[in-house]
Amino acid sequence: MNFQQLRIIREAARCNFNLTEVGNALFTSQSGVSKHIKDLEDELGVELFVRKGKRLLGLTDPGRELLEIVERILLDANNIKSLVEQYSKRDEGQLTVIATHTQARYALPKVIPEFKKAFPKVHLKLHQAGPNEIVSMLLSGEADIGVATEALHDVTKLDTFPYYTWYHAVIVPAGHPLEKVQPLTLQALAEYPIVTYHEGLTGRAKIDQSFADAGITPEIVMSALDADVIKTYVELGMGIGIIASMAFNPAKDTDLRLLKCEHLFGANTTYIALRRGHYLRSFAYRFIELCSPKLDEVTIRARLATHPAINIADR
């Protein structure tokens, strides 16, 4: 048993059991891949893959259980690399943060300059993606820190920490009749076409829920990935917008008006998500601490340690 074999097993599962693709992904020949799999199966004395003739279709039961362990081993192998870097270059390296558009654009700008000042030699990669991709990037180890408002819980291999709380707000073109409605009500909003976030993004679920609870069916004429797009179409008169309040910039959005409505849709919490068992460099902990001073290295490590590393639900 060697690491190359384990990498091949993992990659095979990721590549839908296409060994040619595995060979490409691991920069080696397909024949070598095939042989490695055969060798490992021979050594262990168990078929790991379900075959139909020569084609691989999936994992057998033992293969599935083995893959779990293999992923832990390879995760730890990666951790060794990070760990060693931590000692050889204490304040150098790479930190990959992956966040939704809203967070990348309106929350993280408060943190990143400060981080860069503290760790000028750390190459900071700021990815932007939807919640699902954030989860998969964290799980695969491509990203170190995830920031999003939804879809991060319920993933047992991730641990989440509250970052900050925010509210939705309504935006309207200047002079819109809603400006005079006080307090705002869901009924009042529902009289106008609404432009807001896509489903599964930036608290959209809360908006839908609030309307549903009130027995109102709003007319969502358009949904977008980010507030900038929403603002653009509200300016064009397509309707009123519902966005995260921090996305409104009074200095720049001069043609729009922000109407507070914290009472209508409830509070949203944005979370920082980490992959359990993924080694974090010290500067990664510092990044998180800059986001929220309560989340210091000791606190986070304690939390990561007190939670399941091997979850029974995964089996």
Added chain:
Amino acid sequence: MNFQQLRIIREAARCNFNLTEVGNALFTSQSGVSKHIKDLEDELGVELFVRKGKRLLGLTDPGRELLEIVERILLDANNIKSLVEQYSKRDEGQLTVIATHTQARYALPKVIPEFKKAFPKVHLKLHQAGPNEIVSMLLSGEADIGVATEALHDVTKLDTFPYYTWYHAVIVPAGHPLEKVQPLTLQALAEYPIVTYHEGLTGRAKIDQSFADAGITPEIVMSALDADVIKTYVELGMGIGIIASMAFNPAKDTDLRLLKCEHLFGANTTYIALRRGHYLRSFAYRFIELCSPKLDEVTIRARLATHPAINIADR
């Protein structure tokens, strides 16, 4: 980086950094060991061992952290083997139980015949050792299940489950004046020389504590590892004995009398201990369930999963 290198790193730490010994332990040449270490250090770019000239003295800081991860990896590598066996020979294999004398002799006999009947093809190894050795055998993976009354908690890498509760009792030669003292008191006991367990064994701590709390200093004339020895010397008239009550057999110990004293020393709980992260074959879970029906596989797996796999206190 390969598994042999990792095994060498771990073994070096276990062998007090004597590479010759490592070579022997791993059935390879010492020169190969030396080269593997050098290669790994070169690959990682970090010194893992503290050297004085050519001799290795210990681990560096990164070496220590690395060793932790290495041990996890090798544990998982072992788990792969167990896992595969679980599928290839479902009810065959080996189960190593390590217990103190008292448990091996007086508690497990109720369980083992039943287990053997259920799993005739499983080779059951029943080791006997003191609490400290039990811990180290569990940690090293040499044993699957540990059974003891003390010293198993406070080891973060182990998880413990209550097995059963028992009490101490006093044994005296037939016709001894203590037979007529009712109820028994610590003062009454302290008037005679006492023979009991060694320190750190079979609830000895509770005995000492009870006397100390009462401000009494008993005369312990002899201490032994097991109740059989204690009984022998009590029969010889060396004093009265304090043993675990289940160690008394009225049919065989005809020259002795058992005096109950549950009120004097309090209850003792014997625990089953498992190494977190160590893969257990299904028959291992069945063994535990035979010990205590409450401890079924689902319960145990849930507990093992809900607890720290990587403990911050170890760092």
Added chain:
DNA sequence: GATGCTTACGATACCCGTAAAGATA
């Protein structure tokens, strides 16, 4: 001087990639 680590070197085994052959869709 005994023990223990490193380096050198030759034999072996392992790994990789090309190429050909067989299987599957």
Added chain:
DNA sequence: TATCTTTACGGGTATCGTAAGCATC
């Protein structure tokens, strides 16, 4: 037929063990 996997084979590399050279105690 095109795609994919297995098997065969040759070149290269890594690993291993012996032996010699040094450092440490």
